[in-house]
Amino acid sequence: MRYLHLIPILLSLGCSDPKPLHGVVEPKAGETLKRILGPMPGFGSFDTYSDALLAACPLILNQPNAVAGKPSDPNFRLYWPKSREYCAWIYRTPIEANGRKIPLGIVAFFSNSLEGTCDGFHQYIPATNELLKWTPESTGRWRSEVVGEVVWNDGNYEIKRR
DSSP: OTTGGGHHHHHHHHTSOOOOOTTOOOOOTTOOOSOOOOSOTTOOOOSSHHHHHHHHHHHHHTSTTOOOOOTTSTTHHHHHHHOOOOOOOOOSOOSEETTEEOOOOEEEEEOSSTTOOOOEEEEEETTTTEEEEEEEOTTSOEEEEEEEEEEEETTEEEEEEO
């Protein structure tokens, strides 16, 4: 009975706002961010875009609930509703590096395990409508393969696999 007065305090601690995650900017409900300051403290800069991607992949995939598994996983229905999307971008990247043009696009990192290992990323290149799958090699370089293309028709799209 002496400790009953502590129950409201303990309950309020369990309902308090979660601690902010390092490097994650999250707007409050209903808030629209007009800009995000960067670079992220303690992260970057990088000599090549490949180095930046190699560093960003585990950073993103190791965030809480960033990996939901595959639909065929037995616990997928448990993980999927709790999963979260994290976004990042590389900015001030030169459009040309080492004498060649770098195709800018949108990437989505993926992991083949719930541990959040960086197993690669998919890239959409708007200039060519190509979908590429990139996987890391043991040498630290990325290997790419074209896996499809996005076909746009009156604002709708269709993904054609190759």
